[in-house]
Amino acid sequence: MTFYLGIDAGGSNCRARLIAADGTVIGTGQGGTANARIGLEALYETLRAVSEQATTAAGLSTEQVATIRAGMGIAGISRPGVRDALRDFAFPFASVTYETDAFIANLGAHGGADGAILILGTGSIAQVRAGGRDFTIGGYGFPISDEGSGAALGLSAMRHALRALDGRTQATPLSRAVTDRFGHDTAQAIGWMDQASPRDYGSFAPLVMDYAEAGDAIARSIVEDAVAHVERFIETIFERGASRCTLVGGLAPRMRPWLKARTVAQLSPMLGDPLDGALHLAGFRG
8 A cells, every 4th residue: 555645844834644545644743844944954854753743643664654655845945956955865755756835735726737826925926837837926035026925015014104203104003003013213113124034024914904904094005006916916827827826825815805806706716735735746646
């Protein structure tokens, strides 16, 4: 009997799902951050730990573990040298196939068939499978790219807040809520910005959405600008040959109600999660 192991290794956590040949889930694993940016040794240890959790939970023997076909989606493996380094990772499995986390998310969302996902989270990127090709659109990094993302919303909110402190624009409930985090002090805000990561900017996204939904004029304009980018993303996905498109990511549910009705009508439901995609990558066709 062959067993299949799927792993979704992302910036926040690492998850594993082990299934039998008939698709029955027989083991799972859970770990911490597992993207390539944490270092190859730390990445390997996390992947190995979640794999062992899953095989131990399933009660597999050494001989059975050796039949496992694994598929792993890892954030950051497109960085130079990472894919080559993965060849040195030692796992006791029959085979291991690596791809990006976006790749397995797209496979899972469309049941292994052609389609696209637009990921709206801290950043934004589209992963597309169409006409025998797999490719991405956008996702070049904040602040150059990541339009329509949580980080982009946060950056716009900071710009508005600083202008309001200067008196260059009218203060609104959103700007006051943002500057309250810095004691309404410009110097503190600038000090924070000197060290802020995309995730730090993204932490303001729920605040922007809350105030937009409450009618704050500036918050609404920030969200409407982001929506224009999301709409264009979706148009481009279909222009590039995708037959389906699904919105995913933490910001997607809050952004969706702001989209035009005709855009929403083009979107497809998610058929499976990234772990389902990792199992497709491993070779499972159940």
